[in-house]
Amino acid sequence: MSQHELNARNLLCPIPVIRTQNKISELSPGDLLVVYCTDPGTLHDIPAWCRVHGHTLVSAEEQSDEIVITIEVNDA
Numbered sequence: 001m002s003q004h005e006l007n008a009r010n011l012l013c014p015i016p017v018i019r020t021q022n023k024i025s026e027l028s029p030g031d032l033l034v035v036y037c038t039d040p041g042t043l044h045d046i047p048a049w050c051r052v053h054g055h056t057l058v059s060a061e062e063q064s065d066e067i068v069i070t071i072e073v074n075d076a
Contacts (some may be wrong), residue, residue, distance in 0.1 A: 001030040013036070021053075028073065029074055032073070043060055043069075
């Protein structure tokens with residue numbers, strides 16, 4: 001298991017979701033992906049994408065002026 005980061009700051013949906021999907025396709029089950037976003041829509045869109053594709057949403061929080069979403073990659 002390893003942790004990876006994705007900078008999706010200053011991007012509007014659906015780009016953060018697409019970049020998240022692309023990055024997760026490169027990772028292994030059990031890996032963690034931390035996504036940094038500024039678009040408030042990602043608080044809904046990325047968790048919904050995780051549910052549809054079988055990945056685990058570990059956390060989704062607003063920190064100052066950005067959103068930090070942590071995803072555990074599952075064998076989907």
